[in-house]
Each structure stands twice: as structure tokens, then as C-alpha cells.
Amino acid sequence: MTRHFLKDDDLSPAEQAEVLDLADAMKKDPYGYRPFEGNKTVAVLFDKPSTRTRVSFAVGIAELGGVPLIIDGGTSQMGRGEPIEDTARVLERHVEAIVWRTGGQERIAAMASAARVPVVNALTDEYHPCQILADLQTVRENFGRTAGLTLTYLGDGANNMAHSYLLGGATAGMHVRVAAPAGYHPDPAILARAAEVAQVTGGSVTVLEDAAVAAHEAHVIATDTWVSMGQEGKEERVAALMPYQVNSALMARAADDAIVLHCLPAYRDYEITAEVLDGPASLVWDQAENRRHAQKALLQWLWSR
Numbered sequence: 001m002t003r004h005f006l007k008d009d010d011l012s013p014a015e016q017a018e019v020l021d022l023a024d025a026m027k028k029d030p031y032g033y034r035p036f037e038g039n040k041t042v043a044v045l046f047d048k049p050s051t052r053t054r055v056s057f058a059v060g061i062a063e064l065g066g067v068p069l070i071i072d073g074g075t076s077q078m079g080r081g082e083p084i085e086d087t088a089r090v091l092e093r094h095v096e097a098i099v100w101r102t103g104g105q106e107r108i109a110a111m112a113s114a115a116r117v118p119v120v121n122a123l124t125d126e127y128h129p130c131q132i133l134a135d136l137q138t139v140r141e142n143f144g145r146t147a148g149l150t151l152t153y154l155g156d157g158a159n160n161m162a163h164s165y166l167l168g169g170a171t172a173g174m175h176v177r178v179a180a181p182a183g184y185h186p187d188p189a190i191l192a193r194a195a196e197v198a199q200v201t202g203g204s205v206t207v208l209e210d211a212a213v214a215a216h217e218a219h220v221i222a223t224d225t226w227v228s229m230g231q232e233g234k235e236e237r238v239a240a241l242m243p244y245q246v247n248s249a250l251m252a253r254a255a256d257d258a259i260v261l262h263c264l265p266a267y268r269d270y271e272i273t274a275e276v277l278d279g280p281a282s283l284v285w286d287q288a289e290n291r292r293h294a295q296k297a298l299l300q301w302l303w304s305r
């Protein structure tokens, strides 16, 4: 059975740990793993803008011995209405895996339903699971573990990063707190699923409206843009989310050795102050680098099933 990675809990806790171990090994030996040797090709499609995802997949696939085929979704026939399933049936005849950044989760689910090669979610409106693998790798590099640590995410609790922190963090045995105002809370179904996973791993998931309480003694403070790709109403969102800004007063509430994560792009002095983003607790550049290592590990792992 072809394995896909459409959302964070598509990897079991043991499988997620296997991928993260492989990511660490690949980081130490970037050219030592060559599953795609011989010019095997991986398609990487974008329906939304990207810097990190595009570069980290392209370079990572090359390091795995393969050829990245980067496609702008709007210029494909999907942009003119060709069914997603037909696109999958064509792509699978040519490539070893399909990586896709798109809108609704149902789109990537449709791609996976028709593809006999692994399909990887490179961000949808609902999830950003490749990012969370890189974030977990960064957490492990810093603390030596994920299980039992508290990760507090502040800001838009209803976006892809919040959902993936809940699901991926719970899979990693973390205590995930989401701090967000009413109207910006996570999808209840995703929260319930994350709680189910946390029960198995010894983690937990909590939604709070008080940012200071949520940050208390947290090991990881994370945030994301307040206006995700495709969203509107910036002024209203900024007004609602300003109390959840990651700044030095908030950091003073976290554990002394707390680290700061942001998937980037960051909007300084909105969701995070320049002082914190560019300060000593911030590991955002390691996090951005780890995208490549984590995704290489994921591709090799899925492809070799």
C-alpha cells in the first residue's frame, strides 16, 4: 500500500521518531543517502507562493540523487479545470513522488486517492506537516527529546500551523497549548483527534485565551503570521491577535531555556517582535534549514515502504 503524508498523524508516533532519526543522520551526511540515484524525478507543485518549501525540496531531492520537477499549479492543466485525479494518474507514470502545496485538504486527499506514488502535503489551508517535522527536529537538537516538553503556540489558532502543532506535537508526546482569542480557535475535529493521539503518547492538548498563562514555563514558544496566504481582513485580524504577540514580556513567562520557533515568513512587530525573532532564543534559521533534512528523510521513508 502506497504511503502518503497528508497530515501529521499519517505517521504513527514510532514512525515519526524513525523519520526524525533519519533526518538527523541525513543532516550529518547530506550526500550519503541516494534513493533517487539515476535521475529519478519527484514532482513538486505549487498553487501558492513559497520560498523555503520550494528551495528545501528542490535541493533535498537533488541531494537524494534525484531531479526535482517544480511546477506552478496555475500553469498546469489543473489551472484550466483538469481533474486532480487525472493529473495524479499522469504524474505517477513519470515520477517517484508528488509533493503539493495547495488550498483545501480535500484537494490533496483527491490527489492521494488516485496516485500510486507517495503524495506529500507541502502546506494546505488545514495543515503544514512537513514544517512540523522540521520543527520537531529543531526541538530535539536543542533539548534532546520532544516527549514531555511544553510547546505553546500563540496567534491564529485556526490556521494550518496551529493544527499541525496540535497533531504533530501530540504525536511527539508534547504538551501543546494553543493561545488564541474566540473566533480563532482550532477546528474542533482536529483538536479532538490531537487529544486522542496525546492520550496514547502521554502528551496533551489545551486551548487557552490567556497568552501569559499559556506561555508559563513553556519550553517552546511558537507563532506564525496572523494573515495566512489567501486570507483577508488584515486590520481586523491584527486587532484581535495583538494580545498574542511574542515579545520579551511574553518570553519572560516561558522557561529560562525556552526556544522560539516561527515557520517564516515573519512579520516583525506583528506576531513577533524584531527583538525576539532576532534574539538569542530564536532558532528560526535552524528550523528553516531543517526543512531540507526532515523532508529528505520523509521522502526516503515513504518511498521505501
Ligand code: CP
Pocket: 049, 050, 051, 052, 053, 054, 123, 131, 263, 264, 265
Ligand atoms: N515556512 C514555509 O513553508 O515557508 P515558504 O512559504 O517560504 O515555503
Ligand code: NVA
Pocket: 123, 128, 159, 160, 161, 224, 225, 227, 228, 229, 263, 264, 265
Ligand atoms: N500559515 C501560513 C504559513 C506560511 C508558511 C500560511 O498558510 O500562509
